Amino acid sequence: MKLKIDYVLVVSVIMLTFTSCEFKQKENSMGGETLSHVEVDNELDPVCNMHTKDNVRDTLTYQKKLYGFCSSNCKEEFQKNPNKYLSQNQ
Ligand SMILES: [Zn+2]
Structure with missing residues (x-):
């Protein structure tokens, strides 16, 4: 027993x-792993306005700045029309 x-x-x-x-x-x-060690120039994800701190899962260099995104979807969205998103936040 x-x-x-x-x-x-x-x-x-x-x-x-x-x-x-x-x-x-x-x-x-x-893609759940965040790139918390990466320091990006944007405080907010330009596409969804999520804080990039501790949420960066993808990055992109645009006009000598390193942009962080919460997901590759947001990165792709940004790549389609970067100026649209940059003028919204600056
Ligand atoms: Zn996002």
């Missing part, structure tokens, strides 16, 4: 390990 309990314990530990691994992989594939 004791053996059975041990077995259940081991299985649940294994399951837990697998689940957390899966979770980490999912986070990475969604």
Whole structure:
């Protein structure tokens, strides 16, 4: 009987390990890793106005300035029409 309990314990530990691994992989594939070590010139994401501090997931150099974006979607949006977004905030 004791053996059975041990077995259940081991299985649940294994399951837990697998689940957390899966979770980490999912986070990475969604680009969840922030580039917190990167210092960007813009305080706000020009596209969605999100604070770039601790939220930079993509960067772009435009007119010698390093712009940070919360996601590659915002970066792409900015690339389509940089002046539109820059004139809004400056
Ligand atoms: Zn954004």
